[in-house]
Amino acid sequence: MDSYKQYDALLVDGIQYCGIASVLTWVQKLEATNESENLLIATFIRDWFDDKDDITLQTSGSTGQPKTIKVHKQAMVASACRTIRFFNLQKGDRALLCLSAKYIAGKMMLVRALVGGLDIVITNVNSNPLQQINQVIDFAAMVPMQLHNVLSDTPEKLKNIKQLIIGGGSVNPLLLGQLAGLTTEVWETYGMTETVSHIALRSLSNADEIFKLLPGLVIDVDSRGCLKVLSSDINTETLLTNDMVMLESSTQFRLLGRWDNVINTGGVKVMPELIEAKLKSVIKEDFIISWKPDDILGQKIVLVLEADSVIDMEGVDMSMLSKYEQPKEVMAVSCFPKTETGKIHRLKLRELLG
Numbered sequence: 001m002d003s004y005k006q007y008d009a010l011l012v013d014g015i016q017y018c019g020i021a022s023v024l025t026w027v028q029k030l031e032a033t034n035e036s037e038n039l040l041i042a043t044f045i046r047d048w049f050d051d052k053d054d055i056t057l058q059t060s061g062s063t064g065q066p067k068t069i070k071v072h073k074q075a076m077v078a079s080a081c082r083t084i085r086f087f088n089l090q091k092g093d094r095a096l097l098c099l100s101a102k103y104i105a106g107k108m109m110l111v112r113a114l115v116g117g118l119d120i121v122i123t124n125v126n127s128n129p130l131q132q133i134n135q136v137i138d139f140a141a142m143v144p145m146q147l148h149n150v151l152s153d154t155p156e157k158l159k160n161i162k163q164l165i166i167g168g169g170s171v172n173p174l175l176l177g178q179l180a181g182l183t184t185e186v187w188e189t190y191g192m193t194e195t196v197s198h199i200a201l202r203s204l205s206n207a208d209e210i211f212k213l214l215p216g217l218v219i220d221v222d223s224r225g226c227l228k229v230l231s232s233d234i235n236t237e238t239l240l241t242n243d244m245v246m247l248e249s250s251t252q253f254r255l256l257g258r259w260d261n262v263i264n265t266g267g268v269k270v271m272p273e274l275i276e277a278k279l280k281s282v283i284k285e286d287f288i289i290s291w292k293p294d295d296i297l298g299q300k301i302v303l304v305l306e307a308d309s310v311i312d313m314e315g316v317d318m319s320m321l322s323k324y325e326q327p328k329e330v331m332a333v334s335c336f337p338k339t340e341t342g343k344i345h346r347l348k349l350r351e352l353l354g
Contacts (some may be wrong), residue, residue, distance in 0.1 A: 040101040078233040091117035093138035098129030130157035285303035
């Protein structure tokens with residue numbers, strides 16, 4: 001019998017449901033609410049208990065059109081076990097589900113609860129998931145926007161979270177200073193749907209710049225300098241990514257940016273993500289680095305603000321940028337185009353810029 005089939009009990013808000021039939025009674029209660037997020041949770045649990053060995057997952061679509069892929073349930077168990085071991089989660093520990101079960105992040109929190117006997121606490125999927133949370137949470141996962149709103153609106157709530165992982169986008173360096181004095185351990189994750197959630201972590205609490213690979217996984221780089229994940233218990237074949245990295249060791253790497261985001265300006269290739277990282281300490285407004293066609297440079301670097309009008313950047317110190325990284329134009333858009341998971345859709349933004 002495949003080992004994933006042994007996980008047929010779920011602890012929800014302190015109530016134990018043992019066996020498939022018992023868990024499905026809880027699922028029926030979710031379905032009776034007819035709320036969209038509850039229905040997504042219910043659908044996933046039913047899929048987990050069906051007679052198929054795989055689950056159909058939807059990618060976020062941050063670099064193109066969203067697509068569906070099939071992942072073996074045993075791979076999801078393997079991923080869950082790595083996370084449980086890394087964070088030393090124990091049976092009965094509370095795990096917060098505040099991300100949609102439509103995508104891998106929400107689904108994997110449910111799998112971790114099934115595999116580790118964690119007490120799953122379900123709250124609304126919104127911009128500040130801690131508003132209604134008063135109990136201590138041992139483990140939670142959020143996207144950067146949620147962390148930003150928690151720190152801005154209810155920073156006192158964060159002390160209720162013992163360990164927090166942040167995924168789905170980069171964290172603004174301006175927030176890192178607010179994390180330093182907290183008892184909460186905060187980690188940024190690296191991973192994707194194809195790797196069945198995260199495969200590497202870096203500590204934001206300690207301001208680490210290097211991602212550390214979880215045990216049992218092997219990585220390398222291809223001819224472009226992009227990360228590849230060799231076959232393992234989460235992927236049967238080598239997975240090629242478009243994420244450019246600098247390997248520090250066989251288990252550590254720095255994330256540089258995406259290969260398909262590279263800007264070729266005047267024959268020099270620059271990474272918009274690296275420019276953004278440098279500027280986030282001096283620009284408080286939401287912004288992104290993009291490009292527009294240029295007769296001389298080919299592609300000229302543009303600093304795009306999320307604002308109703310262009311803000312004067314004359315007083316902003318950009319001396320940390322090389323001459324090739326300097327924005328040649330500042331533009332504004334009222335709202336950045338985003339994917340369903342809240343990531344900025346760079347391709348659609350470039351189309352808006354013309």
